[in-house]
Amino acid sequence: MASLRAYVLTRVLLTIPMIFILLTVVFLVMRVLPGNPVIAMVGMKASEEQIRQLMHQLGLDKPLWRQYLDYLAQVLRGDLGNSMIWGRRPVIDEIMDHFPATIELTISGFAVSVLLGIATGTVAGLRRGTGWDLAMRVYSIVVYALFIPWLGMMLQYIFGVKLGWFPIGGRIGPMMEPEHITGLYVLDSILTLNWSSLASALRYLTLPSLTLGVVLSGVYTRLVRSSLSEVLAQDFIRAARSRGVSERVVLFRHALKNAFIPILTMM
Known part of the structure; x- marks a missing residue:
């Protein structure tokens, strides 16, 4: 201690x-x-x-x-x-006005990066040496090398301008702001049970979160792949398989739980 x-x-x-x-x-x-x-x-x-x-x-x-x-x-x-x-x-007033949006984007982008990294890293670790493994490794290298502003503009152009699925600017729709509690629109919408505001805030948050999350997910992809491959080679995994434990139980109850330890340390 x-x-x-x-x-x-x-x-x-x-x-x-x-x-x-x-x-x-x-x-x-x-x-x-x-x-x-x-x-x-x-x-x-x-x-x-x-x-x-x-x-x-x-x-x-x-x-x-x-x-x-x-x-x-x-x-x-x-x-x-x-x-x-x-x-x-005053600059400090500008910082405080934009701070909730920064926190909201940071949390959502981090969540997207972890989820994508875990999914792609798990596929690569389980299919080590196969085409899936190669594809996930290429993915991790390519996305980590992407220029974030360029990726953001491409997502805006494709999903905002061309397809019209998501807005390309702002934090929430007109007249949709929830009652101010924390300044975080998603959290305030949940606290006030304002589901229409929540849907609008998430819609506006999708493209920025994907922009950050996709780029940062490359780090977690390689980390999960390396950690999972190491865990799957351990004696306790071979012992579980020799006892007839199903591959799903081996993966979710034994392998992933131990493979996430270095990931949690990094987080």
């Missing part, structure tokens, strides 16, 4: 320098990118005096090290500045 606490504490403490390094990289990248953010805000027709005033207001006329310290101080206070796109709204 003590070793577990030490491990967890070590991992938590390691996140501090990682966050610091990430913030530093973001700051430096934003400073070396071409262009002037002030000109982007006020436009090319702004006078030199207007540009100087805004640069002074934003602290961009200070030395780089001072800008960096101010940047870290603002981040620690939760002040991420104002958005240049969304009407000068």
Whole structure:
């Protein structure tokens, strides 16, 4: 138990320098990118005096090290500045507004990736050395190499534009939003027993979830295949088969249960 606490504490403490390094990289990248953010805000027709005033207001006329310290101080206070796109709204407000949609897409995409990975990996593990195994291995390589935005546009074009099965944008249909509880439309629809809103939210969530899930499923396909093949070669599996246990029981009660251990660790 003590070793577990030490491990967890070590991992938590390691996140501090990682966050610091990430913030530093973001700051430096934003400073070396071409262009002037002030000109982007006020436009090319702004006078030199207007540009100087805004640069002074934003602290961009200070030395780089001072800008960096101010940047870290603002981040620690939760002040991420104002958005240049969304009407000068505070960035933290924009993040909080879009956070429920991000969580919803992350969970649904993860679920799709695991389900697809388990299905394809199981087929490959059970049919090792056959055409099915080769097909699933090719699938895992191809989908993992796909460019996510490209796949998303292809799914939108085929199933949204051409077939019209799914919407190509948004989170839920007009006038279908459930009562606000968590901001997660699927969960709020279930909590309020609003099944029409649930159906609409799932319909809008399908294409984005498939886009993320298909790409990430390649990792789980290879992991399930490798783990299942290793388990099926164990002595306790051969012993179960020698006792006349049906192949279905061997697979679902013995093999898959043990093959999922490394998968759960990765999840």
